Amino acid sequence: MFCTIGIFLLVAKLSEGLVLPRQAASNAPEQIRISLGKDPNSMVIMWTTMQALNNPSTVPQVVYGVNPFYLKSSSNASINKFVYSGGQQYIYTATLQNLTPATRY
Numbered sequence: 001m002f003c004t005i006g007i008f009l010l011v012a013k014l015s016e017g018l019v020l021p022r023q024a025a026s027n028a029p030e031q032i033r034i035s036l037g038k039d040p041n042s043m044v045i046m047w048t049t050m051q052a053l054n055n056p057s058t059v060p061q062v063v064y065g066v067n068p069f070y071l072k073s074s075s076n077a078s079i080n081k082f083v084y085s086g087g088q089q090y091i092y093t094a095t096l097q098n099l100t101p102a103t104r105y
C-alpha cells in the first residue's frame with residue numbers, strides 16, 4: 001500500500017517535471033513593458049507569449065491594486081498575433097484606468 005502510493009507520487013512528479021514546465025514556459029508572460037497611458041490616470045501594460053494560450057476562451061488580465069495582498073482591480077488585455085519571418089508572438093495589451101497619481105500599485 002505504502003509502496004504503491006510512493007510510486008504514484010513519483011510518476012506524478014516525473015510527468016510534472018517533464019511535461020508541465022515546458023508547456024508553462026511557452027505561453028508564460030515575457031518582455032513585460034509598462035508605459036504611460038493617454039491620460040495621467042492610466043498606464044499601459046504589455047507582455048508577450050511565444051505561443052497562444054492553451055484555452056482560447058481565456059481572457060488575459062492584469063490584476064492590480066494598492067495592497068499586494070489584496071489586488072482588487074483587474075483589466076482585460078487584448079491579444080494581437082504578430083507574425084514575422086522567424087516565427088510568431090502574441091502581444092497582450094491592457095490599460096489600467098482611473099489610477100490615483102503618486103500612488104504605488
Ligand SMILES: *[C@@H]1O[C@H](CO)[C@@H](O)[C@H](O)[C@H]1NC(C)=O
Pocket residue numbers: 059076
Ligand atoms: C473582462 O473579461 C471578463 C471575462 O470574460 C468579463 O466578464 C468582463 O466583463 C470583462 N471586463 C471588461 C471591462 O470588459
